Amino acid sequence: MFHILVVDDDKNTRRLMRAVLEADGCTVTTAEDGIAALAAMDREHIDLVVLDVMMPNMDGYAFCSALRAAQSDLPVLMVSAKQLPEDRKKGFLAGTDDFMTKPVDTEEMLLRIRALLRRARIVSERRIQLGDVTLDYDSLTVSRPGETVTLPQKEFLLLYKLLSYPGKIFTRIQLMDEIWGAESDSGWETVTVHIGRLRRHFEGWGEFEIVSVRGLGYKAVKNV
Numbered sequence: 001m002f003h004i005l006v007v008d009d010d011k012n013t014r015r016l017m018r019a020v021l022e023a024d025g026c027t028v029t030t031a032e033d034g035i036a037a038l039a040a041m042d043r044e045h046i047d048l049v050v051l052d053v054m055m056p057n058m059d060g061y062a063f064c065s066a067l068r069a070a071q072s073d074l075p076v077l078m079v080s081a082k083q084l085p086e087d088r089k090k091g092f093l094a095g096t097d098d099f100m101t102k103p104v105d106t107e108e109m110l111l112r113i114r115a116l117l118r119r120a121r122i123v124s125e126r127r128i129q130l131g132d133v134t135l136d137y138d139s140l141t142v143s144r145p146g147e148t149v150t151l152p153q154k155e156f157l158l159l160y161k162l163l164s165y166p167g168k169i170f171t172r173i174q175l176m177d178e179i180w181g182a183e184s185d186s187g188w189e190t191v192t193v194h195i196g197r198l199r200r201h202f203e204g205w206g207e208f209e210i211v212s213v214r215g216l217g218y219k220a221v222k223n224v
Contacts, residue, residue, distance in 0.1 A: 005037060007034065009052065013052070017050060020109070037058075048074065048113060049067075049074060049076045051076055052079055053080035053091070060091070060096075068095035077097065077098045078098070078100070079101075079104055079109075083101045119165075131207050131224035135156075135160055135163060142156075151201070154180070158179050158191070161175065161178060165220075195218055207224045209221050
């Protein structure tokens with residue numbers, strides 16, 4: 001059971017969020033501003049924060065910045081009536097993981113929360129499990145019963161990235177920037193070469209596959 005902290009200065013919004021999250025099986029703590037939220041985090045273990053932006057005393061931007069300054073990687077979903085691109089950009093620069101605008105579609109909110117919690121688990125455990133297949137970040141290995149493949153670092157990071165977001169399409173440029181760095185002298189053809197190597201390594205492994213999306217890039221597909 002996950003423990004969600006809802007931070008919003010509006011009592012009715014806190015009540016609605018609590019009802020929706022508790023109906024989904026979560027434990028919920030609420031706070032009316034960033035200062036109260038920090039105090040709540042000192043008292044209790046929190047798995048994710050649903051955070052309003054415009055609040056008295058300490059707003060959502062300041063709270064998120066304080067959280068990241070303390071080296072916390074706690075997932076944050078920022079929710080705001082502000083709809084301009086500049087507001088979303090300010091939220092991401094402050095350290096939020098996701099951003100929704102009010103009025104919130106509660107079903108979409110739950111889906112986003114589940115995705116954030118899933119990604120947080122992958123990061124904290126530093127491994128991905130796909131049926132009998134395990135990707136271990138620390139050893140750069142992909143293993144299943146009776147077989148272990150140790151990959152070069154770039155190949156492993158590429159596969160780990162794709163399988164962390166199954167079904168999500170990544171362009172070659174996105175993958176280049178994230179795996180090799182924006183300052184790399186390598187061209188995007190490097191991604192194509194590494195994808196080819198990964199396909200050869202795991203030919204016959206039915207648990208996952210790397211799919212080319214014509215004109216766009218690549219995505220990983222889970223088959224378990």
